[in-house]
Amino acid sequence: MDVGRQQTTADRKHILIVDDDPVALKTLRYYLQENYKVTLISSGKSAVDFLAKYTPDLILLDYLMPVHNGAAVLKEIQSKVETKNIPVFFLTGQTDADTISECLALHPAGYLVKPVAKAALLAKMEEVLG
Secondary structure, three states: OOOOOOOOHHHOOEEEEEOOOHHHHHHHHHHHOOOOEEEEEOOHHHHHHHHOOOOOOEEEEOOOOOOOOHHHHHHHHHHOOOOOOOOEEEEEOOOOHHHHHHHHHOOOOEEEEOOOOHHHHHHHHHHHHO
């Protein structure tokens, strides 16, 4: 970026956050809105619908959601040519071995446990986004 040039919203990477917890959505938006364009979605089904029209640069995806959980959403993302290369981080409060194994078997770009510290989240995202 040029020195003295402000980054516009159009220049920012687009992050899609999918979580059924409104507090988590607001917290993550607060963490990211200064540096990224952020879209908040509260269900897996709505996320899939969104991805049919838009391609974010990275997705933060809650694992435990009603109807269409994070694993189902990630499988759908990975099955489509248009979305399969979007990095997806599971962001979840689930810490049991079975859940972690299921998530990691899907080969997400990352797995973060909520609540996640802002610095840790930004560092992980920078690793993937550059």
